[in-house]
Amino acid sequence: MMKYFIILSMSICLIINCESSNRKIKLASFSSNQTNTSVTASSTIRISPQEQSSIAITYFSNETGDPALEWLKRGLSDMFVTELSQSPYLNIVSMTSLAELAEQANLSEKDIFKPAIAIDLAKRAKTDLLLSGKFYQVKDSMYIEVKLTDTHSQHYVRKEVVSGLGMEQLFAMVDNLSEKVRSNIRGDLKVVQSDPINLIEMTTSVEAFRCYSSALENREKFFHGKSEEWIEKAVKADTNFAAGYLLMAEIKFNLGKRDDAQKAVTAARRKIDKLSQAQKYKLELLELRFDYSREKHITKLKQAIEEFPSNVDFHLELGRIYREIGEFEEALEQFEIVKEFRPNQKTIYNDLAYIYALLQDYKTGLAYINTYKKMAPDEPNPFDSAGEILMFAGRLEEAIPQLKTALSIDPTFYHSAEKLGRIYTELGDYDNAFKYLKIAEQYAEIEKMAQVIKWRYVHAYWKSGQIENALQIIDEIEEDISHKIKLASTDIAHHRAFIYHSIGEKEKANLAYQKCFDAFAARFDSITHYYDIDRLAGILLLSDLNPQKVISFLTKLQNTIKDDKSQTLLNLTMGLMALRNEEAELAKKYLTKDQKLQIQLIAEDRNEKWNNVWKYIFIALTDKNSPIDAKAYSDEMIRLAEENNREDLLLIGKIISALHYQNDNNIEQAEEIFSELGIPKETKWQVSGPYFDKNSFSYDHTFQPELTGNNKQNWHFINDGIQDGYLDFNQNFSKSDWATAYAQTYVYVPEEHSVEIRIGSDESFKLWLNDNLVLSRYLESDIPFDDATVKVVLRPGYNKLMIKVINRIHEWGFLCRITDEHGNG
Missing domain, CATH: 2.60.120.260 (Galactose-binding domain-like)
Structure with missing residues (x-):
């Protein structure tokens, strides 16, 4: 019985608590490259890239002679992208994509300012028009000139010039020009669109947008620390800058600073009227990341794509989520759509490579990486990705030279150093393992990644038998994060416990869990979110803590938790603790309460830990002392699976059904189900x-x-x-x-x-x-x-x-x- 309680309980904590990948960001950065499609008043029209008006926006030329205005070369481009990307009939290709094409052609950034080269790059990006321009000053007035060029004929389509008194009227000038551009290239598409939000409605501070533009630029270059610094300056310059808070939330989230990201999301929500429709979708999608509901996330992304079917960011995000939950064919479809719109976007070949690798087609995956290498031969990332895909294939010796090449290109590229540390740990070459982990630790700029590297040290010391050193590193991690988190780290408790278990120190393992539980109890008022309940459940149910004290604590906690999802998880946890304490009636009360909600909770968020989760749930549902009705569970699971076309749930539901028959000694019926599923005895x-x-x-x-x-x-x-x-x-x-x-x-x-x-x-x-x-x-x-x-x-x-x-x-x-x-x- 004790095996049942300890093991099963971990399943409940793992149901939703799927840790985000510590791998470096593989997807293209979330910039303002939003491309939209026509929308009628009554329905959404899916328009292919060939049917849309596509426009490339390049850097502007600074002819003011003022170095302080150099930022406007990119800044004006960002402003026009922000404005024009709201138009559903325009497919926008930003200057970032043109810069990538220039790099692939061995051209410098300065070459993009040459008209003939800019037009050629825009044509290679498969756009119809190129928006270019310059800005200059005459006395006290600022002038902005915009040119639209047909990339096929190379003839100017239109030239517009606006002027204003100094920088104070900059946003008004861009708004004016954007509307002229929209009206000029609307063509024959008769559409009804919501009124776009103007720059001047987004922010009144030119300084704020300057910092915002710099944050975008640094994020695209994977300079996460600098990007964070610039966006903080942006919202400081304009505390009402909703788009700035939105970008800040994305940056903080990717840096692993969840609390700071949550605060930024809240700030953006307060100023939601200053966001465009696409940005509002981004805000809602960020909010769903904190809700830990991938099903809701997928539904919202599909809704966003229905309205903005050519928005590259939405397709990338949907592809990433599908990849995380193992729906690789669906992920591949989304990445292929991005490739259709952005055939020269080098990072999409990286995304495609990983999908094929996860589909076990390493040959195709590495072929895409070779394409990526040709497009970015002087960047470390394609070589790092080649190394990681070879690791997926178990070809560690072949991965080593790829990762070393990445480090030779950029000695500070800590992602490759971390992987080399991991490989050498696996190979038992601990001198090299610690050598490369030290390099990774030295250059890791993302706080979350720095912690990952610390855990790599723990594993290397643990595997090599240096238990005291492993425990010392865990102590260092605990000291480092103690002032940064509201509640105790369950990762620390789990690792301490696992290490002590591995050397036969079961009492010390349980003390590690006891210490974590005591820390949670001491910060009772801070347990407010489902994520907190989830982590707490994992500690309680994996340990041998006093069931009565735990149940008393959970009862108190239950009175403060309001949302259904958290309450359902609490009910499951309390029921299991009651079973452990042999309190049958109390167990029945909580384990049979709102069983449909329990099943929905289990099925709602698909993650990578099916084996752990379902193995333990099987044990729970078939234990003769459990009050859970396995037949009702399996019937509801099968219904959900068929309703949502979920083959994974269908398999689980049928296994649970077989176990139900086993429990009723109907072995023949159980074996028939296992035979239908192809599962050997x-x-x-x-x-x-x-x-x-x-x-x-x-x-x-x-x-x-x-x-x-x-x-x-x-x-x-x-x-x-x-x-x-x-x-x-x-x-x-x-x-x-x-x-x-x-x-x-x-x-x-x-x-x-x-x-x-x-x-x-x-x-x-x-x-x-x-x-x-x-x-x-x-x-x-x-x-x-x-x-x-x-x-x-x-x-x-x-x-x-x-x-x-x-x-x-x-x-x-x-x-x-x-x-x-x-x-x-």
Whole structure:
């Protein structure tokens, strides 16, 4: 029973608490490159890039002779992008894209100011028009001249000049010119559009926009620290600058400063009338990031795309979310749309490469990276990405020279140094591991990344057996963040506990959790958000804390939490704690309360931790002392799956249904469901292990089962306590950290048969069919159900299936399905 409570509870905390990726930002930066499409009064019209009026906006020429106005060369471009991107019939290509094209053509930024080159670049960007211009002064007046050039004929379409008295009238002049541009290129498209918001309505401070423009420029160059400095100056110059607060929220969020990002979002919300419609969508999308609801996020993005179907930012964000939840085909579709609109945007080839890598098509992924390299040969990022994709493929030795090339291009590129530290830790070369981690630590400018590097030190010390050093680094992390966070860090508690467990110090492990719980209790009033409840649940349910004290604390907390989502998670947690304390009636009260809400909570936010989550939920739903109705759960899960076209939920619902029949001793019905799903019986699997080698790469190391094959002395059957198809190695091996285990079974077919083998594992694995390697994945996190798939041909008779699963820390196991192409057994 104790296994059930401790293990299951972690599932609840992992349901939503999917940590954001610590990988560097792979997507194109969130700039003002918004391209829109025509909208009628009654419906949205999807207009392809070929049907839209597309316009490239380049830098302006400073002919004032005043160095203090140099910022307007880019600043005016940003202003016109901000203005014109609100027009649904215009596809805007900003100067950033033109600068990338110039770089690819070995041209300097100065060359873009040459008319012939600018026109050629705009034509290569597949735009119809080029907006260029200059600004100059005559006595006390400022003049802005704008030219529209047809990129195909290279003839001027229109020239407009406006003037005003000094910088005070700058925004009014840009507003005037923008309207003239819009009216000139509206063409024959008869549309009804909402009134665009003018620059002067966004901000009255030229200084604020100057800083805003500099923040955009630095973010596009991945200078996150400088970008943060500039945007803070922008909102200081104009405290009513809603667009400034919106950009600040994005920057702070990407830097891992969630509290600061939340404050910026709140400030932008107060001034929402100063935002354009597209910016309002961005604000709502940022707010949803704090709500931890990917389903709501996806729905809002689809709504934004319906209104702004050619907005590159929205497609990129939707693609990124699909990638995070494992919907790779949907992510690929979004990135292909971006490529259609921005074929010369080099970072989109990076995004496409990662999707193909996650689809296990490393050849295509690396081909896209080679395209990226050709477009940006002097940048470290494409080489860093090549290294990471090779890491995905388990080809660590090949990744090393790619990452070293990135560092040779830019010795301060800490992303590559961090990856090299990680690789050398895996290879058991700890001198080099610490060497590169030190480089990464020296140059990491993002606070969140600096913490990631600290945790890499912890893992390196831990794996190499230097436990005291690992614990000392954890102490340093705790001291560093103690004054920056409202509540205790659950990461610190988990790592301390995992390390102590790995050396057999169970009491110290529980003390780590007790310390974290006490810190939460001391800051009771600060527990206000679902995220806080989620982290707290993970601590309570993984530990052996006094159930009565915990239940008393949660009861008190329940009286202060108002939103349904947090209340539902609290009910689940309290019910599990009551079961642990053998309080059946109390458990029934909370575990049967609003069960539909519980199921919606579980299903609402898809994340990468399906194996951990569902394994534990299976245990909970089938425990004979649990008051949860497994049949009702499975029926509701299947209904939700069919309603939302969710194959993952359908699989889970059917497994829960099978477990329900098992509990009722209807073994025949349960086995029929498992057979329909293509899940081999756990009793048919033999295992061998665990195996350890801290001084080599376990993924590639050839342990005995790969050499001795069917040596009966090395193989034995196991029972992990629940027959659900998932082999839980943790329940059979006393030591699981930095370990490797093997499992094998035999599959009989009367004649040759084509099938798909689908694997979900925690963590990396290799799969052999009849002693031939057919599938492998190397990841530092668990692999969702069915995420790794290979098509194979089974020969007549018995076919040997062997899998090797490598674990770093904590959960360890796999689920295998053998199906047809539609997922049926």
